Amino acid sequence: MSFRFLTAVIISFVMTTTAVARDYVSISGSSTVFPFATIVAEKLGQNPAFKTPVVESGGSSVGKKSVCDGTGTQFTDIGNASSRMKVKELEYCEGNGVAVTEIKVGYDGIVLANSKKAPLLKISRADLGKALTAEVPDVSGTSWVPNPYQKWSDLNPTYPDITIRVYGPPTTSGTRASFAELINQKSYCGNDKVAKALSAERGDKKGKKCRAMRTDGAYIEAGEQDNLIVQKLKEDPSSFGIFGFSYLDQNSDTVQSAELDGVSPTFEAIGSGKYKASRALYFYVKHAHVGVVPGIEEYMTEWTKHWGDDGFLADAGMIPMSKVERKEMMDRMNDLPALKKDDLK
């Protein structure tokens, strides 16, 4: 009996291995782009002529790597990313003989929020970085010491007299990486004179070492689930949380966002670039698969139908691009220019 089963399994396995060709678009990458990419995929799938694309989540670096792994239907067609491709990542693509086109789809804001029951925090980006980076210069400004600030008011007496306790994503997250780069590195270590000088002294001109977050309990890793962070803020009004704008948008009746340098994160402020803690969202499409896997062109066109100011994507919390940018990206979808190293500099 079992032998007959076994042969049947082996035969069917061999048959499928040779017969399977993929007729759906395969997408993977950033968990920030994921909710938006899935909306677009679902809309495309409603057209009976196309299968719904399969969208995987996993992180920006996974998206950029998987699209560049190689050519052939066992590899993904499109990689999502919430940070731009780096020269090294492009070199990996070129090494595998993969040409990609970069399409920007919109923006996402990173917000620092707390419960509506607590007072609104108005803070400068530099101070926020100072409150959360792992090491700061000591009083004399000659050496690095572990971050000593326990309360927000220790940074500046105008800030509230509450213990610094911020829930945020873990190291695997693109939101965390962007926050550390924009706030800790650029706004604090890049602006604060003492920290800047001291960074240069330890051979770290760009201040990359400032990206490390505190591990003494002031910054608490709450996992990749932003919903959990929102839940924690509701229960504990003295704490803050870091997450993407769409979660603020969905929970605007219970949580509020801090003003960074006097700007609060609204659609308009993030879209116009006034609110600085924001990043662009991209996808990278592999040339060799366009026209081979059915639905890639249509998937791209589907984005253009929903990424406007009144589209489904804005409803879900994605910040739309300006009309000029949208036009430029639509041209790119038609021409498919290959991404080159010069573009990334």
Place this chain on the structure above:
Amino acid sequence: MTRSTDSGLLSPQEAAVRVAASLKKRGRSERRFRYLGIAAITLSILFLVLLFAGIFTKGIPGMFQHYVTLDVVLDKGRMDPQGDMSEASLYSGDARGLVNESLLIALGSPEGRKAKRAARSILSSGSASRLTEFTLKHPELIGENVAVKFAVDDDIDSFMRGFISRETPESDRRINDETIEFVDRLDQASLISYEFSDYLFTGSASRDAEIAGIKGALIGSIWTLGVCLLIAFPLGVATAVYLEEIAPKNRMTEIIEININNLAAVPSVVFGIMGLAIFILVFGLPRSIPLVGGIVLALMTLPTIIISSRAAIRAVPPSIRDAALGIGASKMQTILHHVIPPAMPGMLTGTIIGMAQALGETAPLLMIGMVAFIVDVPGGVTEPATALPVQIFMWADFAERMFIQKTSAAIIVLLAFLITMNAGAIILRKKLERRWQ
């Protein structure tokens, strides 16, 4: 008369006194032990109750949702512009427009772009698809005026459940005052009903919480487990029979045995990485398909099946084998007729427990691309699919609030599935069990 004997032995009376004294102590420690046991069980029951209470209080409401009943005229020209009633023709038709018009009529035809927009936001964005599906199912009703139930948008649903308060300032609410007024109007006309969600079991993955369902994931799980069972059960039983009955006991079989036991302890994600490296990258199978998922899960459950099957075979008394061999049965006949049948209940129990374990796994599926947003219901083992626990995991992370209840509802379904499988294992065992006298 009481006295100690010279030999050093205690008199019966003295012994009785001592025993009585120590009895108390022994009784105390026995009671302590019993209380500890009761405390441990109470604590675990308490946690279980807490867990179930949490899941059920959220999950039961998650199985229901709000619907609006609207009278729609199924205009032939607008529903079916190509006139052939094909799916493509209905897709290109104006179902959305028809639904929106009937909604506006139900609301007393409000004027102005803003008011119309507010009205449109009440209905789920899946309403047009629902109307086309309805038309496909009832082609004879085209041209007539029919009452169709449409799901309300997830924000409106949260509002109707009282999760969004009217007192919150308008700017902080997901729905504005005008929409609330429209909802009230529909509610007064008793067009809104709260009933069992037909999307939960018939809908597939969706980004709109109100029309999201577990059908795709459930069928994906069934396909995956089917492949898993088809591979793991025969292979596992054959391995167990060979190792117990046929293989010589030497160094080689010992190494194999140790490795099978080790395999049972390997973290499941490792099997996923192996699946990616071998089946996808070497054999070139596509990502996200139940075939690969089933093979990976089969490798994961194999050790469980082998170990329990071997235990079951070992439990068959040697006298049975000796008797069979003694009356001239061949080795193969002995195994097939006298060892496997009585060992079957144990083997099946092990298999079902292994399957239940495989049903709950997400980690190995992550690497092979089955942790993904997949809308189409899989029609076979080579079409992209996801699995129930994956669906739960993904819903838990979506920002829209209605997904919180949907997540718990899906957890209830998964639990029901698991309990059914385990109950099946018990019934099988009871039915096939044979007692050796």
